[in-house]
Amino acid sequence: MALKMVKGSIDRMFDKNLQDLVRGIRNHKEDEAKYISQCIDEIKQELKQDNIAVKANAVCKLTYLQMLGYDISWAAFNIIEVMSASKFTFKRIGYLAASQCFHEGTDVIMLTTNQIRKDLSSPNQYDTGVALTGLSCFVTPDLARDLANDIMTLMSHTKPYIRKKAVLIMYKVFLKYPESLRPAFPRLKEKLEDPDPGVQSAAVNVICELARRNPKNYLSLAPLFFKLMTSSTNNWVLIKIIKLFGALTPLEPRLGKKLIEPLTNLIHSTSAMSLLYECVNTVIAVLISLSSGMPNHSASIQLCVQKLRILIEDSDQNLKYLGLLAMSKILKTHPKSVQSHKDLILQCLDDKDESIRLRALDLLYGMVSKKNLMEIVKKLMIHVDKAEGTTYRDELLTKIIDICSQSNYQYITNFEWYISILVELTRLEGTRHGHLIAAQMLDVAIRVKAIRKFAVSQMAMLLDNAHLIASNTQRNGICEVLYAAAWICGEFSEHLEEANQTLEAMLRPKVTTLPGHIQAVYVQNMVKLYASILQQKEQSGEKEAAQEITQLMIDRLPQFVQSADLEVQERASCILQLIKYIQKLQIKEVPVAEEVTALFAGELNPVAPKAQKKVPVPEGLDLDAWINEPPSDSESEDEKPKTIFHDEEQRHSRHRQPEIDEEELARRREARKQEQANNPFYIKSSPSPQKRYQDTPGVEHIPVVQIDLSVPLKVPGMPMSDQYVKLEEERRHKQKLEKDKKKKKQKKEKRGKHHRHNSLHTESEEDIAPAHHVDIITEEMPENALPSDEDDKDPNDPYKALDIDLDKPLADSEKLPVQRHRNVETLKSPDSEAPLAEKKSKKPKKKEKKHKEKERDKGKKKEKEKKVVEEEEEEEKKGDDLDFWLSTAPPPASTAQPQSEPEVGAAVVAEPQEVKKEEREERDEEEDDEGKKSSKHKKKKHKKEKEEKSKDKKKSKKKSHHSEEETAGSVQNGTLDDEPLPPMSSYRLLAENPYIKMTYDIQGNLQNDSQVTVSVIFENKSTSFLKSMELNVLDSLNTKMLRPEGSSVHDGIPVPFQLPPGISNEAQFVFTLQSIVMAQKLKGTLSFIVKNDEGSTHEKLDFKLHFSCASYLITTPCYSDAFAKLLESGDLHMSSIKVDGISISFQHLLAKICFHHHFSVVERVDSCASMYSRSIQGHHVCLLVKKGENSVSIDGKCNDSTLLSNLLDEMKETLSKC
């Protein structure tokens, strides 16, 4: 064995470590892959060895290779092996590898559950920490379920380092196992008030993330967050809190009002850009949530916009980008305030950075109005020409279309202009967005009836110039517009002036090079064109011309019949036959035009995109019900599918056609008509489109644009959008003049050149009348369409599961699964569920709780004094906690007493079962309270205290319970746990003066046998600021304070924080000792500077630090068999004491010894218990505690007799106080 180990370590010397690997890879640049595969082979060999160090080294290398992109999932089991190494350095490597390559699909992950649990409860905080960090990366629903309770326990760990991690990991657990959210939430809430700012910040982070889902759960925390926000100076935390408020304000506008002021203050004062940015974001969210029209808020919006302007003007591109991003949020609700910065935003369009230009484009979207649309689009068109890089140009193109088409073409006053813009856009090279332009063309042509004539003429021109568009194969994106052009020309062919020419353009051989679907549209619309030409010719009696056109079709169509595209081929051959038939008729001189046009009669209306979804389910039709009972599983599937199908059909038809008598039908028809009349979306049957078109007033006034053909380098015949800008200006000018005139002389109204203006005088002065009387046809919706917004919910949202109501009281079934001892059920203990993991951390946890409680108590007292004076009267009347906090005016008097607070309830229920009794008590007390009709405020406080008390009870109970649990099976705790334990604190007073109070606790250091850690809580009792605190101790020979290297024994150690008024904080100091058998007392001084308005003074406070022998003991669990062996070994000294006049119960007594003297119960039988503890230097201390009627006798055994007698003396002192 020994030989093997020696061999292993020699082998190791020749193994490559990570550094060698990295170096090797660098040296094998040419054959890297080969080198690495060689390395992987080596690693595989290494993994086969027994030596854990070799394995860890191999896994470490694998982690590096994984980063380079090599799959290492085959080594998953080896990773787990390394994870379970006892040495931290190896364990860390294992967890790192796991966190890098494990995921939900890794099957061996379930093997880790117990290992992780073990590490989580490890006495070494770094084992715990590394397990938590690893877990955060690979937690699966199963792991989350199994470990939720352990992690929850760690949230109350003594080390802030662990607490912080545990709190954060809970978020991952919530995501994977949402059921844990409700039980864990009360504790998470507690952590918001954790004495450690890091833990606080972690809790804020988690709640902030949680609040994205179902924020109303967290509304009750708003006052707490508000307090944190106004008191915290940590920007990271502030950012998160402010973000959280951003999520909460939409639910509670009053919260918004309350926030505005502190937020604006922050905006004014902070120098951190990220914080400023977050504040602005939240202010915007607040303002959105507040109903508009609040005059005093225009100031804050102005402030935001101003600050953003500063950001945008900054030379730092990052700030510019963020400024624009935030600006776009303001834009949604306060477009006016942003519009005044149009200059700046247009300037940003010229920025070197594409991301900034894109953001500026986003902004433009919201900045357009009827007035400036043309101007802005013109500017954009210039950018389109200038833009290099197709992505940006494409983006510009989409933005132009977005801007123009937004809210149903709201800002377009002149559609001719828009059409010409679209046509101009077709000249873009290499755009991918041809289909977008096409869709716009179609949409406008269909929905804006007045523009059809113009559109058709433009489209005809496009078709004519199709060779320009389709010539370049790379520009295939843009040929989509031909699709639209062909359809428009065909569908609205009655507006076409040179139909012949267009038809000819469509029949050009070149067309066959276009994509199939476009050709198909071409073929179809040729016939439409043909039909209208035919009718035209027949009406005018030009039979020959009609035959000529038919001949043309017959000549040219075969080229489409030969098309490889099925659709084109089919349509073409079908149409060819039709036309051949027409030709026959024509030869017989039969008028055919009428019938051919009848093929395309009627108008197509646009259908709303969601129309299909909104068709209501007819009454009595249940879509989920089985039409036919499903065949039972026993039947073979292929037995009789036919009958099923047959049956189904029958039933189906029965459903669809219920027998209705004539009368009923008539009634329904009437009802439907009525409904249609009231439905604004229903387009009533109207006279034929042409007719209607002609009826429309003002159509004849559409200015026919003179197309400037002399402009070189432009496609001949293509319109120029620019001229419209000029035209528009003139028009507006005219319009304005007219309006002025109208005002002055009402009678002159009729002299106005344009009729259409008359119909527009309802519009406000600012509005600009559109050039065309545009009736935009609304998209069609089915009758009885159901208005609903449900379409917007994303069913795949990963956070959906967190949408949980936290205010509901916890049900029994919601308890977190807890690992139990196998014999737990037989014990019938009410609190046998106490998690195993707590075992080891039990003592420190308790301490911390105490500490916290103390702090809080103090804080509360002060608060009480202050508040009671100020607000007592008001508070008597207030109804709900949050309501009160939010309301600024005193609420109306009400006699109704508030309901019991949900938080309290939740907190209590959260500790499953354990607290049932306390809960009951609490309820009772609550009822009492209500009877007293004390002021709400007082009551709240009372409750808080109770809450704490109950927490304490829980804690101490748990503790005592644990000590028993440690003895595994022999515990009989069933009878004991009914009695609540009084709160205990291990913190003792160190010194106190009017400025400061110090309490301290001493703990042994597990890692070092000659060190103890003294935790001192400093509490500022004054109203001044305390700083430059320095703690110094006069070292004794035996006990010395650990000072930084290089400082002399007379130097003090600075306390690492300052204390604002009323605040307390904890610092820890390490002391080294040689002998621990005697209690020690050290004299010391705390010097500090008191700073207040009058100036600063230097103060001193002397103290005596008492190291009791108990403080050298470390609570160590011991099993009864080991305990027995120890006693039998015989090398222990013995001593005993007896204390009379003990009145407290035995359980309390044991708890006291456990708590104050760091013992743990080994075994307990009736009123006799054995206890064990260990000193930091390894002395075993065994006790046998027996309780008589009024006395207690303690027999002790220990390696060192002095230590034992000292310990017993201390114990005597403690007990005699009882």
Add this chain to the structure above:
Amino acid sequence: MIKFFLMVNKQGQTRLSRYYEHVEINKRTMLEAEVIKNCLSRSKDQCSFVEYKDFKLVYRQYAALFVVVGINETENEMAVYELIHNFVEVLDKYFSRVSELDVSFSVSEIHLCLSLLVCVPVYAVFIALTVKQSRQCRGFTNFALTIVWSTDDSKFCLPVVIVFILRGIACSYILTVVTSSPFNS
């Protein structure tokens, strides 16, 4: 929420990668290549935020090394930008003038440092204490560190913490004090 944290050099070699959401190994390489391409194509006078697919990249360049963080839209870009710098500052202290070589040779230390900064994608920024450590702290020959408590000095001393944790040594001083904001520097 942070999606991933990358350190990539100009040649496109990954020096450090940490994913907070599972991404398949072959997709990782592709993603990293694209990410670095995106960042390399940007000049110094462009902003450090890139919209990429459905998330955002926040990057900073330090000599030939890019630190790129992928975040979703709910994150504060500027804060992440600061976070990157914090991280690099810590590395700089730990390695006393960090270089790409340090990064590639001590991946696990850097991971540790990162795990202190970003525990869960919901990054909780560590609470650092201020330590003026002796030069040798990295070699750990000199265990007694000069620990100077001060809240006014906002320089981070995570490096010492890393040393402690690497050796698994309990240090009761660790992470108890808030420094004033790192933003102001």
